[in-house]
Structures are given as C-alpha cells and as structure tokens.
Amino acid sequence: MVLLSGGLDSATVLAMAQEKGYECHCLTVAYGQRHAVEIDAARKLAAALGAVEHKVLRLDLRDIGGSALTDDAISVPKGGLQDGIPATYVPARNTLFLALALGYAEVIGARDLFIGVNAVDYSGYPDCRPEFVAAFETLANLATKAGVEGARFQIHAPLVSMTKAEIIRQGLRLGVDYGLTTSCYDPVDGDPCGQCDSCLIRSAAFAEVGVPDPVCDRSEPRGTIANEAPSEPREST
Numbered sequence: 001m002v003l004l005s006g007g008l009d010s011a012t013v014l015a016m017a018q019e020k021g022y023e024c025h026c027l028t029v030a031y032g033q034r035h036a037v038e039i040d041a042a043r044k045l046a047a048a049l050g051a052v053e054h055k056v057l058r059l060d061l062r063d064i065g066g067s068a069l070t071d072d073a074i075s076v077p078k079g080g081l082q083d084g085i086p087a088t089y090v091p092a093r094n095t096l097f098l099a100l101a102l103g104y105a106e107v108i109g110a111r112d113l114f115i116g117v118n119a120v121d122y123s124g125y126p127d128c129r130p131e132f133v134a135a136f137e138t139l140a141n142l143a144t145k146a147g148v149e150g151a152r153f154q155i156h157a158p159l160v161s162m163t164k165a166e167i168i169r170q171g172l173r174l175g176v177d178y179g180l181t182t183s184c185y186d187p188v189d190g191d192p193c194g195q196c197d198s199c200l201i202r203s204a205a206f207a208e209v210g211v212p213d214p215v216c217d218r219s220e221p222r223g224t225i226a227n228e229a230p231s232e233p234r235e236s237t
Contacts, residue, residue, distance in 0.1 A: 002114040003097055004054070004168040007043030008181045008202060009116035009159055012167050014049050015174040016158050017114045025110060025237045026054040027064045027101050031093070032062035034069050034076070037190055044062050048180055056102060066091045076186040077105060078195035085124050086197060094127035098136050101154065106146050106213070113140075116158045120163050133157045164205035179214035192216050 002017055004010045004026040006157065017024050030044040039056060046054035065071035068087040077086055094117060101113050117128040126132065137155040141147035159167050183202045184192035190216060192199050199216060206213040 001108075001111065002051070003116070004028050004042045005045060005052075005116070006038030007116070007179060007183050008164075008171070009118055009167060009178050010042075011045045011049070011178070011181050012171040012174070013047065013114050013156075013158060014051065014114040015176050017112075017156070017172060018049065020153075022112060022114075023052045024049075024114075024197050025104075025108060026051045027097075027104055028054065028056045028058055029097050029100060030058045032070050033090075034072075035185055035187055035236040037183065037187055041180060044180045045114060047217075048069070048177060055103075055104070059096070059100070061090060061093075061096075063100045064091070074195075076196050078186075078193070079101070081197050081200065085126065088197065089125050092127070094125075094132065095136070098155070099142075102144065103139050104195050105153070106144050111146070111151055112154050112156060114158070116159050117157050118132050118159045118162065118164070118167070120161060128160075130157065130160050134162065138143060138201065164201055165208040168205055168209050168211075171207075177214075181215065 001009070002014050002024050004014055005028065014024055014026065026042070026046045028039060030036070030039050037058045043054060061070045067090040068074040068076045069090055074087050076088060094115065098113065098115060105111065115133070117133065119129045131157050137153065140153040140155065144153070147153060159181055168178070185196040185198050186193045194203070194216060202214060203216055
C-alpha cells in the first residue's frame with residue numbers, strides 16, 4: 001500500500017517499493033487541498049509506474065480548515081523557509097492518511113505501507129519525523145484485527161533520512177519521470193508559483209543534482225514583481 005500524493009517524494013517511494021518486488025496498490029487522498037492538481041498527477045504517476053491499483057479517496061478537510069492548504073483565508077507563505085511549523089501544515093494529515101491506508105490495507109490483505117515522509121529537506125512538519133512513523137507502526141499492530149491476530153504491519157518510510165537531492169538521484173536511477181510530478185503548494189493555472197517552501201526546496205535540490213527540473217524550469221515564477229528573483233531557501237539542518 002503506497003500513499004501517492006502526486007509529488008516528487010511519493011513517486012520515488014512507489015518506484016522504490018516496486019524495485020523491492022512489491023505489487024503496489026496506491027491510495028491518493030483528495031482532501032480539499034489548494035493544490036488539487038496533484039490528484040491528476042497521482043493518476044498519471046500510478047499509470048506510468050505500473051501500479052496494480054490506484055484509488056482516490058475523498059475526505060474534505062476544508063470543513064475543519066486550519067491550514068493554508070485547506071483554508072482560503074490563510075495565505076501560503078512565499079519567499080523563503082520560515083522558522084517553526086509553517087502555515088502549510090495540515091493538522092494531523094499524515095496520521096489521517098496512514099489511518100485510511102491502514103484500513104484499506106487490512107481489507108485487501110496488504111501488510112506493508114509506504115509513505116514518502118522526509119525529515120531532512122522539509123518544512124518542519126511534526127508528522128514527517130521517524131518518531132511519528134515508529135509510533136504509527138505500533139498503533140497499526142495494536143488497533144487492527146489483523147494485527148492482534150498476528151499479522152504484523154510495517155510502515156516503510158525509505159526517504160525519511162535522505163536529502164531532497166538524494167531522493168531525486170534515487171528516482172532518476174529508477175527511471176521516475178519527474179515531469180509527471182507536482183510540488184507547488186499554490187499553483188497558478190496549473191503552473192508552479194516558484195516561491196512557496198515546496199517549490200524552493202525542489203528547485204534547490206534539482207540545482208544540486210545538476211539536472212533541469214522538468215516542471216519548474218519550464219515556467220517563470222508567478223505573482224512576483226518584475227525582475228525580482230524569489231529569495232533563496234535557507235540551508236536545512
């Protein structure tokens with residue numbers, strides 16, 4: 001069971017799971033996100049990478065809001081990574097997504113769940129840390145019929161300690177078409193804004209790898225003042 005968002009990380013995770021010999025069922029959650037273009041990207045990626053099945057589950061988190069990705073009244077931060085947990089954090093998102101994937105996995109008899117969380121080049125989300133992944137795996141084996149009957153679930157987060165550049169290199173080795181992915185939190189007419197945290201992290205990583213970004217390098221940053229370049233991202237720690 002692979003959580004597939006349509007982004008760079010989850011596409012790489014899908015390719016890594018397939019390399020290990022798994023038959024991959026993919027789950028994408030349409031949660032009312034501002035960047036809904038990622039749902040179509042996930043469909044294309046699942047088809048291109050040969051997933052056995054791809055299911056899109058609708059769960060509208062706009063009903064609770066609390067994030068720049070689910071509430072139009074909250075702006076997506078632009079121009080550089082901020083200290084602390086940013087406004088793009090969606091309350092309990094990965095907890096919810098893994099719970100949905102866990103339930104679906106139990107139904108179809110899958111015991112391995114893959115998620116593309118990363119605790120190195122990321123925006124400071126608490127549910128991207130290895131401590132979270134380990135805690136959810138414990139929960140999965142306590143809270144399910146399959147778990148208490150002895151069928152052990154394992155949560156795989158193969159990117160958790162990798163830099164974004166390392167992730168891209170891994171995906172290129174596996175033949176991932178990053179032109180099918182999307183990363184921007186605030187796209188304009190489907191094009192990346194070039195200024196949000198996710199765009200900045202992605203652009204810096206492709207530059208480090210030394211290859212063009214097949215998505216971001218084909219469009220100019222949107223919504224900027226003429227001749228003004230977006231701020232450089234701060235170094236990850």
